[in-house]
Amino acid sequence: MENYSMNSNDFFKALEDGALIGSRCLDCGTMAVPQRQICSKCLSSKSKIVHYSGNGSLSAFTVISVPSMWMSEVGYNGKNPYCVGVVALDEGPKISAQILDMDISMPENIQIGTKLTMTTVSHGEDGNRKIHLAFKPV
Amino acid sequence: MSELKWKKGVAVAGVGLSKFGAFKEKNSRDLFVEAYQDMINSMQRYNPEKVEAFYLGNFSSDQFEKQAHLAPILASWIGLSPITALRIEDACASSGVALRQAALAIASGQYDVVLVGGVEKMTSLEIAAVTEALATAADTQFEVSAGFTFPGFYAAMATAYMHEFQASREAFYHVSIKNRNNGALNEYAQFGQTIFDIMESKKRRAVQKGLPVPEWKDEIEFLSDPKGNPMVAWPMTLFDCSPVSDGAAVALLVSEEIASSLTDTPIYMIGSGQASDGALPERENLYSIPAAVEASRQAYQMANLTPDDIDVAEVHDCFTIAEIIATEDLGFFERGEGWKAAIEGKTSRDGSRPVNTSGGLKSKGHPVGATGVGQIVEIWKQLNGLAEERQVQGDPKIGLTHNVGGSGQTCVVNIFERRG
Secondary structure (H helix, E strand, O other), rough: OOOOOOOOOOHHHHHHHHOOEEEOOOEOOEEEEOOOOOOOOOOOOEEEEEEOOEEEEEEEEEOOOOOOOHHOEEEOOOOOOOEEEEEEEEEEEEHHEOOOOOOOOOOOHHHOOOOEEEEEEEEHHHHHOOEEEEEEEE | HHHOOOOOOOOEEEEEOOOOOOOOOOOOOHHHHHHHHHHHHHOOOOOHHOOOEEEEOOOOOOHHHOOOOEEEEHHHHHHHHOEEEEOOEEEOOOHHHHHHHHHHHHHHHOOOEEEEEEEEEOOOOOHHEOOOOOOOOOOOOOOOOOOOOOHHHHHHHHHHHHHHHOOHHHHHHHHHHHHHHHHOOOOOOOOOOOOOHHHHHHHHHHHHHHOOOOOOOOOOHHHHOOOOEEEEEEEEEEEHHHOEEEEEEEEEEEHHHHHHHHOOOOOEEEEEEEOOOHHHHHHOOOOHHHHHHHHHHHHHHHOOOOOOHOEEEEEOOOOOHHHHHHHHOOOOOOOOOOOHHHHOOOOOOOOOEOOOOOOOHHHHHHOHHHHHHHHHHHHHHHHOOOOOHOOOOEEEEEEEEEEEOOOOOOOOEEEEEOOO
16 A cells, blocks of 8 residues: 555555555644644644545535536436435544435434444546545444 | 734724615626715715725625725725725625724724725625525635535534534524514615515416415425425525625724714724634534634623623524524523524513624625625614614614624624613
């Protein structure tokens, strides 16, 4: 596995390798995702890349019927909505991601706190292909 | 604290609005001129030669109209070149921030008279392109790429709020009904119809077309029916969302000591605060907006007031959940009580805590760059007893505005007072 830098694009490079990376402050231990050079808690500049387990739980979500332009280009619409949410990783920090394999026909039944595990989705083709973090129920 | 360092008092001498709505024939400069003329009419002794600077709040004329560098164009269009002209962008808080920056420039002693404008011309793009343009106010690399839209951000906050406080979706509908009722009394508002009017007109249309007539017994039933009120981002429906709008707003900010030389109806800016935040996942919880809590703390401290002192407030109801969260962030209600207050009518015009008497963003319209100054226009009218049918009773003297950028990455809170 390659070494990742603090540059934000390396978060997506890691996703290509199937890894969810972030950072840990070497002074106070605060975890961040995605990785950042400067700790938001103690302002230390000493941090290192860490790998997350990829496990977490759902903090908040929505099922989107009126998609963003790029999500509509990949086939989502009012008849084919999608779920996105904020996921609290087991290690602490939270991150936004698409949530797969939920019964989105009944959003009222989707439970905050649902245990999730990471996966990835790719949209677009060839030069326009882009990888995204996603989660699915355990 | 920085909020205590103002060297001079600041007053709002005059205000103006364009009509908000969707106007094929008007672009930013036309809307702005309309609002500017409305401002001139609000003052008894306006003198354009006294204006020293122009601060413009505008989110993205670059994306909406392919026109950047808008401030000098607008200054020229109202004949005020070569005054200092600049544009401030903080997403949907752009003109609330511009107003605060203009106040700071006056408080520093640099200027005595600053024109503050806000404008956005949004309907020139298709709805998908508007959604895309607005999404650039979020973290495009890590949030928008996940598939989030702006309704999606607030919808996610709504699910967190409902989960934490066992709140019902009915509370959102009450905000929608109230703000539509208020907006129907505002001649500048985009929407003149109440939810009741819309429901009844849909029934009439069904009769005319010979279709089965929906059996909605009241507005809540109508809003709960996806046939009447389609889903946008669960649990936010069409009528939970503010519209895409064109519009402009203008305020003339002056140093306190010259206010009465220009107008008989000034209001005084006695508190101001602004704060920032990271993206949604960085917040400890997702049912409040920390930047709003911090901005209001600064504003209350500067004004030496508490939330109970506020007689009338205009808050950033880009979505119905946003109004409920705002009323808690501002300290009007305890955390988790805002949704009950909405159902009980406490935030209606005749309630104990009138919020968004203008109709709010939801009903008046949300031309994003114009919204912050637009809120001040309503507070100026309410404090001067000029809000006509919308006038809050009991002689309101203290008003507050709460203007949010993005999903809470920026918040600016200003407090105003009428004297005498």
